[in-house]
Structures are given as structure tokens and as C-alpha cells.
Amino acid sequence: MGRAMRGSIQARLLLPGALIAAFSLYLVSPLVFCQKPSLSLRSRSPVSRAAVKSPWDEVAVSFRSLDDAKATLADPELFSTWGARANEMLDLADTLHGSMFDLSSARQVATDLGPIHIYLVGESGAGKSTLTLALGDGLVSEVPVKISAAQAATMNNTFVPLPCGLVLVDTPGYRIPMGLTDEDEKKTLPERMMLRYMYSRQLARWQHNLRQLGRLVKETDPSKRPASAVMYVHRAGTRMVPDRLKEALSVPIKGSVPTFLVISDINAVDDRDIAEIRQVVSEVVEDVGSSPCGHRVQVLEVNSASKQVQDVNFRASGLAELVAGLLNALRPRDVLQFVRRGGLLR
Ligand SMILES: Nc1nc2c(ncn2[C@@H]2O[C@H](COP(=O)(O)OP(=O)(O)O)[C@@H](O)[C@H]2O)c(=O)[nH]1
Ligand SMILES: [Mg+2]
Numbered sequence: 001m002g003r004a005m006r007g008s009i010q011a012r013l014l015l016p017g018a019l020i021a022a023f024s025l026y027l028v029s030p031l032v033f034c035q036k037p038s039l040s041l042r043s044r045s046p047v048s049r050a051a052v053k054s055p056w057d058e059v060a061v062s063f064r065s066l067d068d069a070k071a072t073l074a075d076p077e078l079f080s081t082w083g084a085r086a087n088e089m090l091d092l093a094d095t096l097h098g099s100m101f102d103l104s105s106a107r108q109v110a111t112d113l114g115p116i117h118i119y120l121v122g123e124s125g126a127g128k129s130t131l132t133l134a135l136g137d138g139l140v141s142e143v144p145v146k147i148s149a150a151q152a153a154t155m156n157n158t159f160v161p162l163p164c165g166l167v168l169v170d171t172p173g174y175r176i177p178m179g180l181t182d183e184d185e186k187k188t189l190p191e192r193m194m195l196r197y198m199y200s201r202q203l204a205r206w207q208h209n210l211r212q213l214g215r216l217v218k219e220t221d222p223s224k225r226p227a228s229a230v231m232y233v234h235r236a237g238t239r240m241v242p243d244r245l246k247e248a249l250s251v252p253i254k255g256s257v258p259t260f261l262v263i264s265d266i267n268a269v270d271d272r273d274i275a276e277i278r279q280v281v282s283e284v285v286e287d288v289g290s291s292p293c294g295h296r297v298q299v300l301e302v303n304s305a306s307k308q309v310q311d312v313n314f315r316a317s318g319l320a321e322l323v324a325g326l327l328n329a330l331r332p333r334d335v336l337q338f339v340r341r342g343g344l345l346r
Pocket of ligand 2: 125128129130146147170171172173
């Protein structure tokens with residue numbers, strides 16, 4: 001299948017030169033209008049939206065199975081046409097705005113084809129490492145992540161480069177800061193003081209993590225491993241704090257980076273809970289809204305590892321859709337992420 005899928009991906013990338021040129025013209029406008037250039041196709045004017053299409057949007061990638069998706073991720077040539085298109089866009093940007101922007105980092109990414117870092121973030125125990133393992137298994141000789149049922153097993157970022165050029169980044173995860181509950185307020189003064197102190201520590205850590213993520217989505221130096229996409233993982237069956245979720249998802253969205261909310265371990269909850277999760281999530285996604293350049297949070301439901309609940313065996317699910325969603329979100333114009341202001345705009 002790898003060959004067939006690769007063929008289909010490449011086929012939809014090969015647009016006529018005129019279309020590329022028109023598209024590229026459209027692409028250059030974010031260099032001027034967006035603080036960080038847009039990677040999305042949502043255009044400012046209905047005219048250009050009708051006139052241009054992304055090569056990656058011509059036919060959306062979909063996979064019949066996880067094996068199909070993995071065969072594609074195993075293909076070292078997967079991003080070669082991505083690189084060619086990206087370089088064409090940079091040629092045009094150079095012709096039109098060369099004096100205003102520094103394109104050297106973007107050129108490096110387009111020519112070396114990445115690496116394209118996909119950051120998995122979220123609470124400790126959310127399922128980031130399980131997901132990393134599920135995606136990397138069979139593609140790299142050993143996925144160097146640890147799975148933990150109880151606590152943060154990952155102390156540092158773990159980088160898992162896939163043969164196609166994507167790099168999965170499994171992050172340590174954090175605790176979601178929660179203020180004192182009504183019950184806590186009934187506790188003794190020393191207990192309340194201790195709880196408040198712990199809360200302030202958690203809050204400071206949380207804010208530090210979000211600032212760090214903010215830097216990664218705005219980074220223009222490829223050597224600093226900028227985030228090309230962010231997957232926020234939340235484990236079904238654990239409490240969801242909508243305000244914190246909004247805060248976290250807003251960071252990559254504001255940075256115009258493709259952003260996913262992955263609900264893991266989806267079979268841990270029943271249909272009623274799933275309906276409730278979907279309701280909360282859709283409100284959060286609505287509140288987060290679109291990036292300055294048009295991205296919206298994409299929601300995915302997965303079971304990253306098979307599991308037995310009572311007598312029922314739930315197989316891993318949703319992973320092929322996740323890979324397809326990710327590939328569809330990564331576009332040649334993503335390379336504009338690495339364009340720096342230079343020359344006249346420095
Ligand atoms: N079956 C199943 N278990 C999951 C899933 N996601 C997380 N888990 C379990 O949740 C626990 C914590 O997962 P882990 O990946 O270590 O979380 P992390 O701290 O976010 O890296 C482990 O026991 C996993 O087996 C999932 O999608 N399916
Ligand atoms: Mg982990």
C-alpha cells in the first residue's frame with residue numbers, strides 16, 4: 001500500500017505550474033499580514049479561496065488501516081514533493097519580498113525536508129507515551145518511551161524520528177492546576193496554607209509550560225526543534241478542566257500551528273460519558289476559535305492500545321484517522337513558519 005498511497009499523495013501534489021504560481025501568490029500575502037505566516041487555506045477574500053487550492057487539499061489522505069498509515073509514515077520520500085512545493089513558494093516569496101524577509105531557515109527546512117516536530121503535550125498520565133509508542137511501533141527499532149499507570153514516567157522530552165521525516169516529541173506532561181474546593185476550604189488553616197502553596201506551585205509550573213510551548217510554536221530556528229504541530233492529549237475518564245484546556249489549546253492556535261485535541265483511552269468511558277466529553281470539547285474548541293490565519297482545533301478520539309473491559313476486548317482504534325488528520329494538516333506552506341523578518345522589516 002505504501003507505494004499506492006505514496007503515489008496518490010504525490011499525484012495530488014503535482015498541480016499545473018500556473019496553479020502553483022497563483023497559489024504561491026496567495027501564500028505570500030501571509031508573509032505581510034500575519035505575524036507568523038499562515039499555514040492554513042482559509043483566505044481573507046472569497047475570491048482567492050475559490051481560485052486557489054492547496055496541493056495537500058486536492059484529495060485528503062485517508063487510510064483503511066493502521067498498517068496502511070504506517071506504510072506511509074515509513075516512506076522516506078513522503079515529504080519530497082512537500083519540499084519541492086515549499087521551495088517553489090520560497091522562490092516566489094524571494095522574488096516578491098526578498099528584501100523584507102530572511103528565508104534562509106525556511107530554505108533549510110524545505111531542502112532538508114524537516115525534521116517536522118509533532119509535540120505531544122498534556123497532563124501526566126494522559127496517554128502521550130502510549131500514543132507515541134503506538135505510532136512509532138514497527139517504524140523505529142525501539143521506541144524509547146516509558147508508559148506509566150500512576151505518575152509521570154517521562155522526565156524529559158523524548159524525540160522519536162520516523163522514517164518519513166516526522167519527529168514525535170513525547171513531553172513529560174504536567175499537572176493541571178486546580179484551586180481549592182469547598183471541601184478544602186473547610187480544612188484547618190495549616191492544611192489550607194499547604195494546599196494554597198501547592199496550587200501556586202502548580203500554577204507557576206503550568207504557566208511556565210505554556211510559555212515554553214508558546215516559544216516552540218513561534219520559533220523560526222529549525223535547530224531549536226520548533227513545533228510544526230501540537231497534539232494535546234486528554235485521557236477519557238479523567239476530569240476535564242475546560243478553562244485550562246482552552247488556555248493550552250489557544251497557545252498553538254495563536255501561533256498558527258496545526259493543533260489537535262486527542263481524547264485517548266476512549267473505550268474507558270460509556271456512551272453517556274462520551275457524549276458529555278464531546279459536548280464540553282465542542283464548546284472549548286468553539287471558544288478557542290480560529291488562529292489569526294485560520295486554523296481550528298481538530299478533535300480525534302483514539303484507543304492507543306488494546307484493552308480488556310470486563311469480557312470485551314477493545315482493539316486499538318482511531319490511529320489511522322489520526323495519522324491522516326496530521327498529514328492533511330501539514331502543508332507545504334508550513335515552511336513559511338520558518339521565515340524570519342529581515343531586511344526592511346527587521
Ligand atoms: N488502553 C489504553 N490505555 C491507555 C491509553 N492512553 C493511556 N493509557 C493508559 O494510561 C496510562 C498512562 O499512559 P502514559 O502513556 O504513560 O501517559 P503519559 O504520562 O501522558 O505519557 C498507562 O497505563 C496507559 O496504558 C489508550 O488510549 N488506551
Ligand atoms: Mg509519558
